[in-house]
Amino acid sequence: MPHALPPLHDGHAPITLQQLFRDALYAFEEWDKELSEPLVTFEERVIPISVAFEALRDCTDIVPRNIVGSVTDRLTKPWAGEGPLDEMQFSTAARVMAVLVRKHHLAIGSLSPAPTIAAAETAAPRS
Numbered sequence: 633m634p635h636a637l638p639p640l641h642d643g644h645a646p647i648t649l650q651q652l653f654r655d656a657l658y659a660f661e662e663w664d665k666e667l668s669e670p671l672v673t674f675e676e677r678v679i680p681i682s683v684a685f686e687a688l689r690d691c692t693d694i695v696p697r698n699i700v701g702s703v704t705d706r707l708t709k710p711w712a713g714e715g716p717l718d719e720m721q722f723s724t725a726a727r728v729m730a731v732l733v734r735k736h737h738l739a740i741g742s743l744s745p746a747p748t749i750a751a752a753e754t755a756a757p758r759s
Contacts, residue, residue, distance in 0.1 A: 636674070636677050636679060636683070637649060637652070637674060637679075637683070637684075637687045640688075640690060640691055643690060643691060643692035643693075644691070644692065644693055645687075645688055645691045645693055645722060648674070648675075649687060649688065649691075650688075650693065650722065652672060652674050652684045652687070653684055653685070653687075653688050653699075653722060653725070653726065654699055655672045655673075655684070656670075656672050656681035656684035656685060656729070657699060657702050657703070657729065659671070659672055659681050660681055660729065660732065660733065660736075661702065663736060665736075665739065665740050666740070669681060669682060669733065669736075669737070672684055681729075681733060682730060682733045685726045685729040685730045685733065686726070686730060687726075688722040688723065688725070688726040689723055689726045689727060689730070690723055691721065691722035691723050691726065692721050692722070692723060693721065693722050694719045694720070694721060694722075695719075695720045695721065695722055695724075695725045699725070700720050700725070703720065703725045703728055703729065704720075706728070706732055707728065
């Protein structure tokens with residue numbers, strides 16, 4: 633059975649996975665409190681945004697600056713990275729977004745557990 637999302641290679645994500653993160657971030661920004669968790673499409677598979685964020689939890693690639701702002705705008709404390717240019721890795725951004733998804737679920741009263749990558753792998757391809 634093919635995997636729903638490609639694996640990281642030595643901590644690096646394929647560009648398609650980085651683009652999926654961006655799409656998930658944009659979907660999060662549009663998430664209405666009355667709606668269920670937004671979905672994004674990856675290679676004809678529809679997955680929840682939480683699965684997209686989870687896929688990059690261990691990614692050491694640097695997040696492009698235009699995406700960093702979308703993540704840091706949601707933090708309650710100012711962002712200060714450890715790199716020489718205060719760069720943010722996808723792993724940090726993914727963890728922040730995963731927490732924000734869980735908070736959003738709590739705010740709208742959704743008590744169902746967050747989907748996992750394994751659950752997405754068993755999802756049927758979208759036709």
